[in-house]
Amino acid sequence: MKKNWWKILGALLVLYSTIAGLLMGVPRLPILHESIRNLYFHVPMWFAMIVLFSNSIYFGVKSLLSRSQYDDLKAVESVNVGVVFGVLGLLTGMVWAKFAWGEFWSFDPKQNFSAISLLLYFAYLILRNAIDEEQKRAKISAIYNIFAFPMMIVLIFVLPRLKDSLHPGNGGNPGFNMYDLDSRMRMVFYPACLGWILIGYWIYTIRFRISSLTYKQQ
Amino acid sequence: MHLANQVKQLIKKEMQLEWRSKYALNGVLLYVVSTVFVCYMSFISMPEKLTWNALFWIIMLFASINAVAKSFLQESKGRHLYIYTLVSPLALIIAKTLYNSLLMIGLTLVALAFYCLVFEPPADIDYLMYLVAVILGSLSFATIFTMVSAIASKAGNGGMLMAILSFPIIIPVLIVLVKLAKNAIDGLDRSVSLDDIGLLLVINAMVMSVSLILFPYLWRD
Numbered sequence: 001m002k003k004n005w006w007k008i009l010g011a012l013l014v015l016y017s018t019i020a021g022l023l024m025g026v027p028r029l030p031i032l033h034e035s036i037r038n039l040y041f042h043v044p045m046w047f048a049m050i051v052l053f054s055n056s057i058y059f060g061v062k063s064l065l066s067r068s069q070y071d072d073l074k075a076v077e078s079v080n081v082g083v084v085f086g087v088l089g090l091l092t093g094m095v096w097a098k099f100a101w102g103e104f105w106s107f108d109p110k111q112n113f114s115a116i117s118l119l120l121y122f123a124y125l126i127l128r129n130a131i132d133e134e135q136k137r138a139k140i141s142a143i144y145n146i147f148a149f150p151m152m153i154v155l156i157f158v159l160p161r162l163k164d165s166l167h168p169g170n171g172g173n174p175g176f177n178m179y180d181l182d183s184r185m186r187m188v189f190y191p192a193c194l195g196w197i198l199i200g201y202w203i204y205t206i207r208f209r210i211s212s213l214t215y216k217q218q
Numbered sequence: 219m220h221l222a223n224q225v226k227q228l229i230k231k232e233m234q235l236e237w238r239s240k241y242a243l244n245g246v247l248l249y250v251v252s253t254v255f256v257c258y259m260s261f262i263s264m265p266e267k268l269t270w271n272a273l274f275w276i277i278m279l280f281a282s283i284n285a286v287a288k289s290f291l292q293e294s295k296g297r298h299l300y301i302y303t304l305v306s307p308l309a310l311i312i313a314k315t316l317y318n319s320l321l322m323i324g325l326t327l328v329a330l331a332f333y334c335l336v337f338e339p340p341a342d343i344d345y346l347m348y349l350v351a352v353i354l355g356s357l358s359f360a361t362i363f364t365m366v367s368a369i370a371s372k373a374g375n376g377g378m379l380m381a382i383l384s385f386p387i388i389i390p391v392l393i394v395l396v397k398l399a400k401n402a403i404d405g406l407d408r409s410v411s412l413d414d415i416g417l418l419l420v421i422n423a424m425v426m427s428v429s430l431i432l433f434p435y436l437w438r439d
């Protein structure tokens with residue numbers, strides 16, 4: 001129980017943010033209207049994804065240095081879970097875009113770049129499938145992981161700022177920034193982020209335990 | 219000094235190998251020329267200057283993947299081991315990247331000349347700026363593809379893996395390159411493009427330093 005408090009916290013926070021996110025009052029903004037509630041569900045996905053991918057980089061570097069198979073398993077399982085969160089982030093964004101922009105996919109730079117950055121990690125997973133030998137797979141995929149990470153940073157954080165995007169928070173659009181995030185929204189948004197990050201990490205630990213048991217059996 | 223000497227010897231070796239067979243160089247040149255020709259046959263006249271730019275970069279992307287992919291994929295296992303006993307991994311990756319950069323710059327210039335011959339370049343193009351974009355492009359292609367081809371060759375599953383691994387990494391660079399080249403085509407003021415040139419240089423430096431750190435781990439089995 002003492003060790004698992006963060007799991008309970010994560011579950012409670014996600015439960016709270018889902019209920020409060022749908023029920024509590026939100027500021028009335030033009031165009032966005034009620035769809036502003038998507039902030040509680042869309043943005044936390046990306047936070048969870050970034051945390052999981054950073055975790056995977058950390059264990060990628062560690063497995064290069066320690067040559068431990070378990071570090072490699074940790075790295076790949078965080079990517080597996082991170083990719084799911086990335087896809088969920090894209091989907092929640094697309095549903096929102098259907099109502100705010102009129103199209104599921106309108107070739108907005110933010111949509112394109114986040115899709116490409118997911119491609120990077122699909123390539124990583126395919127690279128792993130291409131190699132049979134375990135030691136070699138651990139080494140080569142860790143190297144690709146580290147090589148690809150700076151590019152993901154450029155894709156997600158640098159390039160969208162250079163292009164005109166309709167995404168809230170970009171280029172003078174009404175964004176979810178200091179002005180609009182009034183205190184009511186903050187009360188839900190921050191717990192939602194923390195909750196989803198904790199849930200993502202929890203799923204990752206479960207997946208790692210399963211795969212390390214399978215590895216031990218072999 | 220020791221490292222510089224090794225790099226020099228390795229580049230010399232690459233050039234001699236290339237000169238002896240002349241297979242790769244001529245092959246890639248023919249590849250570029252025939253692709254441009256195929257495009258000419260299918261387009262006949264270029265509708266827009268935007269297409270002119272996009273088509274050139276698409277041709278260069280595929281040509282450079284083919285040109286650089288061979289740098290590690292082509293070497294036999296025995297020769298790899300032999301080189302491993304002789305030089306440090308740092309010297310090897312530096313030499314390969316430098317050689318590929320030279321190759322790519324030469325290749326791109328030839329391709330650009332032929333492309334301009336076949337498809338007439340837009341009227342108000344800023345040639346110097348376009349040349350800068352092209353040279354920066356060949357440098358970025360060389361640095362990224364060299365490291366990816368090293369990874370793909372170690373995974374032992376050549377061409378297909380090379381394409382899958384390199385596309386997501388090259389796309390951000392390609393976006394900036396196309397933007398820079400488009401500025402040049404539109405004949406915009408040069409100060410507008412400085413940001414993009416800076417970003418490309420930063421990306422190149424980042425890729426190069428990451429490859430320098432990672433290659434020694436990749437190389438030893």
